[in-house]
Amino acid sequence: MPAKIIDGKKMADALLEKAAQEVSSLSRPPCLAIVLVGNDPASEVYVRKKIEACKFTGIVSKDVRLPASATQSEVIGAVQKLNKEGKVDAILVQVPMPQAIDEDKVLAQVAPEKDADGFHPENFGKLAFNQGKIIPCTPLGILHLLKQSGVALAGKHAVVIGRSRIVGKPLALLLLNENCTVSICHSKTPDIGSLSAQADIVCVAVGKPKLLKAGMVKQGAVVIDAGTSREGEKLIGDVDFDSVKEKASLITPVPGGVGPMTVAALMHNAILCYRIRGGK
CATH class of the missing domain: 3.40.50.720 (NAD(P)-binding Rossmann-like Domain)
Structure with missing residues (x-):
């Protein structure tokens, strides 16, 4: 008997609906900053889908673009600036980045409480100890x-x-x-x-x-x-x-x-970052 096909799109849609309801109950909408370095076609598609999900759920998206020629220090500087912005609750740095950029060093600069992707060493370590919140x-x-x-x-x-x-x-x-x-x-x-x-x-x-x-x-x-x-x-x-x-x-x-579930999980994490930072 052939396998039952798991409908990820249907499950993701339900999660996005739930996220939209949660956002509508908050004192202000969470803000997710998406950093894209270069113009990789696949990354452009993924970023577009994430921005569309933000619009659907009511999450504010901040689209931060840097050219493929951006230096390591320029990318890190952009992330550090977002760390300091009080209205930015969550940050996602789209990977892969251009080869000249050390992704590990960039991702380690994202403030752990704003790390919507859960890639910061602190959040990864908490996951290893079964204490993770941002997954x-x-x-x-x-x-x-x-x-x-x-x-x-x-x-x-x-x-x-x-x-x-x-x-x-x-x-x-x-x-x-x-x-x-x-x-x-x-x-x-x-x-x-x-x-x-x-x-x-x-x-x-x-x-x-x-x-x-x-x-x-x-x-x-x-x-x-x-x-x-x-x-x-x-x-x-x-x-x-x-x-x-x-x-x-x-x-x-x-x-x-x-x-689709990856995008829905990102919306969940953006709201979670907002709450971790004290948002209600």
Whole structure:
């Protein structure tokens, strides 16, 4: 029996509606500053979607653009200026940045209480100790997808393929905090399929089209595809969807799965930053 497809768009829409209701009850709308360095086409699309979500929920978006020629000090200066702005509640620095920019140094400059992406070392460390409030958006969205789909997490074996700061590492910590037994696979893992085939839950986020094949998944597994690549105008994921859906019990599509949830989680985090800073 083919897998049930998890409708991330429907779940995200419900979360955005909830966020809009919450914003309407606040003394003022939260403000999310989005910093974009350069003009990477994919980043432009992602930023546009985030700004659209802000408009829908009533969150004020502050669009900060720097040219691809911007220096490290200029980018850090822009972030530090936003840290000092009292009306800016949350800051997101869009990645990837141009190669000349050290992303780690820039992200570490975002004030932890304004860190809408949850990438600051302080927030990441709190996540590791299961004390995190601001959780990276994609992992937070994935956790919501799993829970809303009725997936019991405690005691399950979860394999996370990918170890990026954006998805893999924080997702592994989040699942561990939910009492999963977690294995992380990456480019140096000799035989990823031997591990993924044992998993109750497989989450993939590496950006390699159709990396996960049906033979790498056990019957009845839950499969979450957080990878995206473009083939011409078509957006495809890291999972060989057509073959894997015949073995999985639940599966996310690309597009329409994890992506919308990432944006919805960002709106949640922007409101959370507002509240952490004392907003009511």
